[in-house]
Amino acid sequence: MTFRRALPGAHQKEPAVAEIRAEMVANVWRVLVSEGDHVADGDTLVILESMKMEIPILAETSGVVSKLHVAEGDVVQEDELIAVID
Amino acid sequence: MFDSVLIANRGEIARRIIRTARRMGIKAIAVYSDADESLPYVKEADQAVYIGASAPAQSYLDSVLLLDVAREARAAAVHPGYGFLAESPGFARAVIRAGLTWVGPDPEAIEQMGDKIRARNLMAAAGVPVAPGSSAPVADADAAVAEASRIGYPVMVKAAAGGGGIGMSAAFEASALRAAFDTARSRAERFFGSPEILLERYLPRARHVEVQILGLTDGRVLALGERDCSVQRRHQKVAEETPSPGVSAALRERMLEAAVRAGEAVGYRGAGTVECLVDTETGSFVFLEMNTRLQVEHPVTELVTGIDLVEQQFLIAAGAGVSFDAGSPPAPAGHAIELRVYAEDPKRFLPSPGAITAWSEPAGPGVRVDAGYAAGTTVTLFYDPLLAKLCVHGATRAEALDRARAAVAAFRIEGPKINLPFHAELLGNPEFVSGDYDTGLVSRMRQA
Numbered sequence: 001m002t003f004r005r006a007l008p009g010a011h012q013k014e015p016a017v018a019e020i021r022a023e024m025v026a027n028v029w030r031v032l033v034s035e036g037d038h039v040a041d042g043d044t045l046v047i048l049e050s051m052k053m054e055i056p057i058l059a060e061t062s063g064v065v066s067k068l069h070v071a072e073g074d075v076v077q078e079d080e081l082i083a084v085i086d
Numbered sequence: 087m088f089d090s091v092l093i094a095n096r097g098e099i100a101r102r103i104i105r106t107a108r109r110m111g112i113k114a115i116a117v118y119s120d121a122d123e124s125l126p127y128v129k130e131a132d133q134a135v136y137i138g139a140s141a142p143a144q145s146y147l148d149s150v151l152l153l154d155v156a157r158e159a160r161a162a163a164v165h166p167g168y169g170f171l172a173e174s175p176g177f178a179r180a181v182i183r184a185g186l187t188w189v190g191p192d193p194e195a196i197e198q199m200g201d202k203i204r205a206r207n208l209m210a211a212a213g214v215p216v217a218p219g220s221s222a223p224v225a226d227a228d229a230a231v232a233e234a235s236r237i238g239y240p241v242m243v244k245a246a247a248g249g250g251g252i253g254m255s256a257a258f259e260a261s262a263l264r265a266a267f268d269t270a271r272s273r274a275e276r277f278f279g280s281p282e283i284l285l286e287r288y289l290p291r292a293r294h295v296e297v298q299i300l301g302l303t304d305g306r307v308l309a310l311g312e313r314d315c316s317v318q319r320r321h322q323k324v325a326e327e328t329p330s331p332g333v334s335a336a337l338r339e340r341m342l343e344a345a346v347r348a349g350e351a352v353g354y355r356g357a358g359t360v361e362c363l364v365d366t367e368t369g370s371f372v373f374l375e376m377n378t379r380l381q382v383e384h385p386v387t388e389l390v391t392g393i394d395l396v397e398q399q400f401l402i403a404a405g406a407g408v409s410f411d412a413g414s415p416p417a418p419a420g421h422a423i424e425l426r427v428y429a430e431d432p433k434r435f436l437p438s439p440g441a442i443t444a445w446s447e448p449a450g451p452g453v454r455v456d457a458g459y460a461a462g463t464t465v466t467l468f469y470d471p472l473l474a475k476l477c478v479h480g481a482t483r484a485e486a487l488d489r490a491r492a493a494v495a496a497f498r499i500e501g502p503k504i505n506l507p508f509h510a511e512l513l514g515n516p517e518f519v520s521g522d523y524d525t526g527l528v529s530r531m532r533q534a
Contacts, residue, residue, distance in 0.1 A: 024438055024439060025440075025466075025467045050467040051430075051471040052252075053320075055436065
């Protein structure tokens, strides 16, 4: 299990399982994927909103969304898990 | 003069308005949400009324609630600040209908300028230069592509009812335009409640320069100099200065004249701002939009003119004359810079809410800090990231830059990530220091 922060625009290579976490306190505005979806590196998973700014959270690896921990309208804390991609 | 005012806003601007109200002997009534209970403006007001939950829709954007609070508190006037309901003609009308004084322009002027398409057409008719662009809403992506081939690429895609740079983007060719159109439309519906979109020719090397106007009770419109707002990230201002280093005396004269015509075209009363784009290659300018309220960056104008703009707003709203000789307004003296201190990381400008554990403001000659927060307060995710405006005034631009550098170094804020290191970088950036910069400056700094 490798921890990586959800950095908009950050595309690093690998690993097999990626945890996507919130970088700041934010509202969950849009959830664009469901558990079981196939996603490609760079796909938008979720759009957060904080301080009048939208923050797209991108997949940093290709794979399947095995866990989705947020729903639209939720508030996420810094470092809180958003999704897991296998 | 009315004896009390409800300030339908929060943070630094509420505090700023309270300061002038109290100096003039007007009772200042503040409102606050759950998130803002501990902020300085709540303590500094003569009276503070709790109005509800932190989400703006349940507090600062609830016009019915705010009007009820104003009535119950027996406020004689309402000052909307900027943002929230400041440019809502409906709220302005409701305040006036309730028999209270609205500290702002007539609702009709707000309405005419609030629709960017209507405003463009009105300005063009009044002889104010506008960029090639839409004279009617663009219906869909196909229509946008057709419109863009008429206007010429690159084009800027904007929400007609928009503001704050939200949903705005530039497109250099048709496929990017289609994507930009869809993004702008979804943002427009969500943030502004209107899906109407317009296109305008985009000027890649432009300065954003605006003129402060003041519409007097007797119908005259004064122009109180310009502000250069070309330091922007995500189409939002980060630093402003006056006078603009990119505007010659001849260009300034034409811009101020055009701004007066713009104000006269809508019978403008009170403080307003005419935003323009200056093409740095040709030295020409076009009207961008008019902000029918007090502007965030109004302090730089106050620093060089010595005029308290909030005081003029109160006087004009009360039907009185302004505090200075309107026949010969004070000539601007020296140079002023405002740096917006945001709770965001200084590299990527991502928001950073959090508790503020230490806060120590710079002071000294020519230094003014308009702050909304203090040690022991918390920056929440509900509102924009502006914590404070660090403003400096010097006899020359070089002196203002020196004072700004010293003030940035002396400003200590701990807790959330703060963009002060960005300002230190800006004040050392050769392009900014030279004065020869444009709205692409910040993205060039980040590409380097």
